[in-house]
Amino acid sequence: MLMASGEILTHKKYGEAYHSLTIVSPEIGEQARPGQFVSIRLREDSAQILRRPFSVYRMHKQGGWASTIEIVFDIRGAGTRYLSQLRAHSTIDIVGPNGRGFVMPKRRAHCLLVGGGIGAAPLFFLADELRNEGHRVDFIMGARNSGLLLNPIDVRRLASVYRMTTEDGSQGDRGRVTDVLAETMERCGTEVVYACGPHPMLATVSEICTERETPVQVAVEELMACGYGACMSCVVPVRRPVKRGEDPEDAVVYARACTDGPVFNGASVVWHGSGTDAVATDQKELTPANVAVRDTGLDEPEDEHAPPGN
Amino acid sequence: MPRTKADLTTNLAGLELRNPVLVASGTFGAGREGSNFIHLNDIGGVIVKSMTLTAWRGKPTPRVCETPSGMLNAIGIQNKGVDHFITEDLPWLVKKNATVVASIAGNTVEEFVKVADKLRTASGVAAVEINISCPNLEDRNNMFAHSPEATAAVIGGVKKAIPRIPVFAKLSPNVTSLSEIASAAAEAGADGLSLINTLMGMSIDVESRRPKLAGTYGGLSGPAIRPVAVQAIHEVHAAFPHVPIIGQGGVMSALDAIELMLAGASAVAVGTANFVDPTASVKIVAGIAEYMARHGIASTAEIVGAVKLEG
Numbered sequence: 208m209l210m211a212s213g214e215i216l217t218h219k220k221y222g223e224a225y226h227s228l229t230i231v232s233p234e235i236g237e238q239a240r241p242g243q244f245v246s247i248r249l250r251e252d253s254a255q256i257l258r259r260p261f262s263v264y265r266m267h268k269q270g271g272w273a274s275t276i277e278i279v280f281d282i283r284g285a286g287t288r289y290l291s292q293l294r295a296h297s298t299i300d301i302v303g304p305n306g307r308g309f310v311m312p313k314r315r316a317h318c319l320l321v322g323g324g325i326g327a328a329p330l331f332f333l334a335d336e337l338r339n340e341g342h343r344v345d346f347i348m349g350a351r352n353s354g355l356l357l358n359p360i361d362v363r364r365l366a367s368v369y370r371m372t373t374e375d376g377s378q379g380d381r382g383r384v385t386d387v388l389a390e391t392m393e394r395c396g397t398e399v400v401y402a403c404g405p406h407p408m409l410a411t412v413s414e415i416c417t418e419r420e421t422p423v424q425v426a427v428e429e430l431m432a433c434g435y436g437a438c439m440s441c442v443v444p445v446r447r448p449v450k451r452g453e454d455p456e457d458a459v460v461y462a463r464a465c466t467d468g469p470v471f472n473g474a475s476v477v478w479h480g481s482g483t484d485a486v487a488t489d490q491k492e493l494t495p496a497n498v499a500v501r502d503t504g505l506d507e508p509e510d511e512h513a514p515p516g517n
Numbered sequence: 518m519p520r521t522k523a524d525l526t527t528n529l530a531g532l533e534l535r536n537p538v539l540v541a542s543g544t545f546g547a548g549r550e551g552s553n554f555i556h557l558n559d560i561g562g563v564i565v566k567s568m569t570l571t572a573w574r575g576k577p578t579p580r581v582c583e584t585p586s587g588m589l590n591a592i593g594i595q596n597k598g599v600d601h602f603i604t605e606d607l608p609w610l611v612k613k614n615a616t617v618v619a620s621i622a623g624n625t626v627e628e629f630v631k632v633a634d635k636l637r638t639a640s641g642v643a644a645v646e647i648n649i650s651c652p653n654l655e656d657r658n659n660m661f662a663h664s665p666e667a668t669a670a671v672i673g674g675v676k677k678a679i680p681r682i683p684v685f686a687k688l689s690p691n692v693t694s695l696s697e698i699a700s701a702a703a704e705a706g707a708d709g710l711s712l713i714n715t716l717m718g719m720s721i722d723v724e725s726r727r728p729k730l731a732g733t734y735g736g737l738s739g740p741a742i743r744p745v746a747v748q749a750i751h752e753v754h755a756a757f758p759h760v761p762i763i764g765q766g767g768v769m770s771a772l773d774a775i776e777l778m779l780a781g782a783s784a785v786a787v788g789t790a791n792f793v794d795p796t797a798s799v800k801i802v803a804g805i806a807e808y809m810a811r812h813g814i815a816s817t818a819e820i821v822g823a824v825k826l827e828g
Contacts, residue, residue: 208553210796248793254585256739256793302795432581432588433792436550438543439566439595440581461575461595466550 208435210302211235215295216275223354225325226291227264229277235303236274239263241333242308242426242470245276246434248300249286258302259286260431262329262403262469276303279328279357305434306469309333309401309424317343319397320366321384321412323404324350327357329426330403334365343367345395347387349404353378368395385411389419397421402473413473423473429464436466443468444477523809524816525802527561529761529783530708531683532644534561534616537817538774538802541765541788542567542620542646542687543592547606552613554795560802562616564711564763564786565606567648569621570628572598582720582729587739587767588789589718591732594622594651599632603639611641618685622648625655626670633678644683646763647675647707650714650736662689662714665701676706685763687711690742690749699753699760709761711786712753713746739789743767747780754781754822769797771804781822 213232220226235245246258261278268274282288293299309329312318318337320330327348334344346366350356351374359378362369370387371379380387385408392400392415402412403426416423429441442461449458459477462468525536539562545551548563557563575595582589596602602619610617619642623629629647636642649661649671661667672686686702688695690713699710715736720729728734746766754762764782767789768774774785790797805817814820 210554210794255583256586256789257583257588258793300794430579430581432590432789433544433550433795435553435795437546437795438581438590438792439575439592440578440590442575442578442580442595 208303208305209234210300212298213276213301215293215297215299218294221279221358222356224281225279225357226281226287227277227279228290228293229265229267229275230299230301231273231275232301233273235301236266236276237268239266239276239304239332240308241336242329242424243304243306244329244434244469245278245301245303246305246431247278247290248302249289253286253289255284255286255289257432258434259290260305260434260465262426263304263332264328265332265335279325281325302434306465307467309470311336311340312342312399315341315343316398317345317396319345319347319392319395319400321347321388321400321402321404321408322349322357323384323408324355325357326404326408326426326428328403330401331358331361331365333401338365343395345369345391345397347372347384347391349373349379349382349384349408351375384408385415388412388415392416392419392421399424400473402426406478409473409476410478413476413478417474424470425473425476426469427464427471427476431465434465436463439463441465443471445471445475446477447475523806523814525806525809527784527817529644529683529685529763532562532616532618532685532709534784536561536802537778537784537805538798539564539618539763539784539786540791540798541786542648543594544788544791547602548610548613548615548617549606551791551795555799557610557613557615560798561784562618562643563610564618564620564646565602565610566596567594567620567622568596568599568602568632569594569623570599570631572596572601577731579729579731582735584718584720584737584739585741587737587741588792589720589730589735589737590715591730591735593732594648599635603635607639607641616643617641618644618646620646620648620687621675622651623671624651624653626667626674629671630674630678633675636682637679642682644685644708645675645679646685646687646711647672648687648714650687650689660689660691662687662698663692665698668698669701669705672702672705672707683708685709685711687714688749689714690745690766691717695749695753696756699757703757703760707760709763709783710753711763711765712782713742713749713766716742716745738767740767740769740773743773743776747776750777750782751780751824758822768801769793771801771808774801774805775808775820778817778820779822779824781824783817783821 349372576593652658718737764777
């Protein structure tokens with residue numbers, strides 16, 4: 208994790224809603240792992256003083272070129288509006304890569320990636336890495352409508368089996384990713400699920416995977432101030448194993464999404480009564496559009512929810 | 518002729534600092550988190566996240582929201598307790614050669630005193646900052662910092678438990694007369710004061726009509742509150758010129774730090790700026806030295822309270 212300045216190489220759009228910035232930042236790019244995020248500072252004279260967190264959508268280690276990271280976002284408030292106006296060659300101040308990313312399977316595995324809306328972003332970086340390591344990648348992506356599906360062309364390219372869902376039925380199946388999750392897992396022989404998206408989606412994905420005893424790693428959205436573990440804002444209630452004679456209530460601890468996560472074991476997150484549902488719309492850009500968390504930093508041994516081979 | 522290097526060393530009632538820039542409690546963890554970005558011995562000191570007698574879980578989320586030129590927080594002092602600090606964090610900080618100010622909190626006078634007592638024999642605590650912006654369970658949850666009597670009771674008790682360690686009382690600006698509270702703190706034995714803690718604030722999501730923080734009310738910090746800090750420091754320094762003040766409240770740059778020092782702060786603590794730029798504190802140290810060189814100032818003491826009110 209370090210602070211560096213990065214030059215914007217390209218600014219493009221995916222569909223109608225999503226902006227993409229590809230940023231030249233060799234130091235950060237080379238360290239980044241799928242599921243990690245970066246925090247970007249807005250103008251120095253801005254009344255919006257806090258950094259905006261973004262998960263890494265893609266990392267490119269181009270031969271002969273400095274490595275780049277790519278982030279995608281939709282306009283959620285003044286900060287993302289400002290970033291949407293930046294053009295190539297602008298310089299931005301970045302901290303990253305932050306947090307603990309997804310845990311890769313140790314042996315060849317059938318991996319199912321489940322993304323909702325902009326929450327699908329880190330799953331593309333993950334899909335690239337999983338395929339590089341020889342794992343099978345299947346993909347379910349959902350959104351409110353077809354215009355909000357993030358780069359469906361690449362999903363088709365990356366996945367052995369893919370499903371699209373839209374709430375209005377404008378593309379793929381009408382409904383939500385969770386409606387087709389169990390049957391897709393069955394069909395693909397899924398051994399591990401990686402999910403990113405809104406809180407209710409992650410809760411349901413975790414529930415379905417836990418019932419089927421399939422390991423599930425999720426990315427949560429929490430409001431952040433610092434992004435590096437100091438402020439204790441972005442906490443997620445996580446259940447660790449109950450010690451002998453301990454009140455089960457005491458085994459629920461608040462873990463930091465920014466450093467203990469952002470990737471957590473979906474089976475351990477206490478979903479009810481937590482999460483970003485209560486976050487005001489104009490504050491949502493303080494959440495990395497998707498981050499997942501596992502049970503690190505919580506004195507918990509690797510458990511049965513770790514990916515195969517771990 | 519080579520310019521002599523400005524002397525940045527600062528002494529506050531026995532608390533020796535390399536330079537007058539600390540990081541404020543709750544904004545740099547126990548130093549570990551921030552040490553990815555700076556060397557802890559490049560700054561004057563680390564005021565660690567407040568610690569309590571037993572672990573506190575903290576409040577539900579959302580715990581923060583952004584406001585114009587600032588932010589609100591309602592974290593609820595999530596921490597692992599004083600014993601964890603002594604066994605895990607303190608030895609690490611000592612190894613990093615950090616000057617450690619332990620911030621302590623509690624819900625009763627007895628809790629504060631017990632935490633202080635545990636720190637008495639811990640080696641490496643240079644000073645204690647008493648966070649009295651906590652609800653007092655023995656007084657209908659009113660904040661200690663809002664009452665001269667409760668402030669005096671906590672500080673008197675803590676000072677008795679750790680007579681040899683300098684203690685700083687961190688005062689809330691949400692009072693009718695800050696000087697009255699400052700006076701009570703000093704008379705009860707505070708060696709110095711930390712001014713100011715956050716201002717109470719609230720923000721509402723007008724679409725859902727719900728508060729933006731799960732805790733409803735929060736503490737406002739950031740550059741939005743700096744003028745409030747400058748005024749508070751000026752008022753208290755004028756009334757009690759011999760009580761050293763650690764100024765805090767919206768310091769983002771070296772010139773902001775100088776402003777608080779001109780008002781009467783002997784040192785400053787950088788808070789919210791750490792979230793924006795985790796290297797802010799070391800940049801501020803360099804900027805203060807540059808300002809002193811530019812103005813031909815040999816020692817930081819020359820700036821303290823040096824605002825010109827007339828002429």
